[in-house]
Amino acid sequence: MGRIKVGFGFDVHQLKHQHPFILGGVDLEHTSGAFGHSDADVLLHAICDALLGAANLRDIGFHFSNKDERWKGISSLVLLQHVVKLLAEKNWQIGNIDAMVCLEAPKINPHIPAMKTNIAxxxxxxxxxxxxxxxxxxxxxxxxxxxxVVAYAVCLIEKI
Structure with missing residues (x-):
């Protein structure tokens, strides 16, 4: 049987009035949005950290410093693509991802299919x-x- 590892990720961002709210690569209509150096997508940041942790590749801040202008305003889907490349370089592939978002509003259930498509x-x-x-x-x-807003993620990765 191949080798497997599990990773855990967490992220939190402040919500600011009249700021875009990107979650799972989807632009949500809401009066407030998550604020950060990139697009502040807490869901994707938690997923990236879970994947990096599982592969023992440090954390999202190590790879995508908020002091680096290359990452300012960037889509976190690009960050996820980069993380997947880092995993592949070490012969890891993703088995599955399980994530939880904790927020009062907006309701995200109608947007989950689009988020899953973006992440996939x-x-x-x-x-x-x-x-x-x-x-x-x-x-x-x-x-x-x-x-x-807060997001948690766990993942399973498998050695190729």
């Missing part, structure tokens, strides 16, 4: 290998006050 295309896997779930924080804390 960027990662070179099938949509069946991607699970995206969402929950609220029951109006508690910074998430409940709609000041921020």
């Amino acid at each position: 295309l960027a990662a070179g896997i099938t949509e069946d290998d991607i699970s995206i779930k969402a929950t609220t924080n029951e109006q508690l804390g910074f998430i409940g006050r709609e000041e921020g």
Whole structure:
């Protein structure tokens, strides 16, 4: 049997009024959006960190520093594509990805199919290998006050 590894990723971004909200590569209509150096896509950042961690390739900040202007405003789908290349260089392939987004609004359930399509295309896997779930924080804390958004991801990678 081939070698497998599991990775875990987490990301959090502040929400700012009248700022774009990109999640899973989808532009969500909302009064606030995630703010950061790139497009601040917390879902993709958590997935990237899970994949990098599983392959023992450090973290997203190591590869895509927020001090590097090359990454300013960039689509996180590009970051995911780069992470997949890093994995391939070490003979790893993605088995599956399971992610959770925690936010009060907007509701993302209608957008999950498009997110899965975007991630599958960027990662070179099938949509069946991607699970995206969402929950609220029951109006508690910074998430409940709609000041921020959090994403968690786990992944399985397999040696080619």
